[in-house]
Amino acid sequence: MEIRNTPIQDVFEIYPKIFNDARGYFLETYREDLLAEKGINTQWVQDNQSFSVAGTVRGLHFQHAPYAQAKLVRVISGKVWDVCVDLRKDSPSFGQAYGVILDGVKHNMLFVPEGFAHGFAVLEDAVFTYKCSNFYNKASEGGIIWNDIDLNLDWDVSNPIISEKDAALPTLEEFKQQTGGGL
Numbered sequence: 001m002e003i004r005n006t007p008i009q010d011v012f013e014i015y016p017k018i019f020n021d022a023r024g025y026f027l028e029t030y031r032e033d034l035l036a037e038k039g040i041n042t043q044w045v046q047d048n049q050s051f052s053v054a055g056t057v058r059g060l061h062f063q064h065a066p067y068a069q070a071k072l073v074r075v076i077s078g079k080v081w082d083v084c085v086d087l088r089k090d091s092p093s094f095g096q097a098y099g100v101i102l103d104g105v106k107h108n109m110l111f112v113p114e115g116f117a118h119g120f121a122v123l124e125d126a127v128f129t130y131k132c133s134n135f136y137n138k139a140s141e142g143g144i145i146w147n148d149i150d151l152n153l154d155w156d157v158s159n160p161i162i163s164e165k166d167a168a169l170p171t172l173e174e175f176k177q178q179t180g181g182g183l
Contacts, residue, residue, distance in 0.1 A: 059119015
């Protein structure tokens with residue numbers, strides 16, 4: 001498993017070693033010891049899975065403390081453009097986004113720490129799964145609108161399928177005003 005740094009501190013891309021043969025393939029999707037070498041000492045308490053059709057955009061979501069969540073995300077099949085946005089109040093990269101294509105062929109993953117909004121655009125019908133460091137709590141839900149002008153994210157999807165809830169999320173500027181500057 002190769003764990004790569006990204007331009008945003010504490011966000012990592014993870015590439016497992018894939019062993020292919022005539023029967024198919026094998027890979028490790030989680031290695032506590034290797035993640036700990038990068039300072040990722042997260043206890044996972046919940047696994048989630050979704051299926052989305054191509055053209056769907058989900059996010060950008062987060063949970064407020066004390067239910068903040070780190071996530072280890074990956075695609076089982078299909079392809080998504082996965083993105084996280086730093087919302088940590090005192091972070092030098094506050095408001096910066098990082099995105100990577102996750103797909104069911106490379107089996108790559110992204111570690112998203114607490115204090116980040118997270119979302120993805122479905123480029124090919126996809127089964128998406130993620131480990132969470134905290135339990136889902138509806139009252140702690142939060143988010144940033146997917147098409148925020150200040151973030152200027154290229155979702156690479158024309159005519160995106162968006163939930164009503166995601167379409168009503170605040171902008172980054174509104175979020176900063178609501179939270180006193182961040183999470």
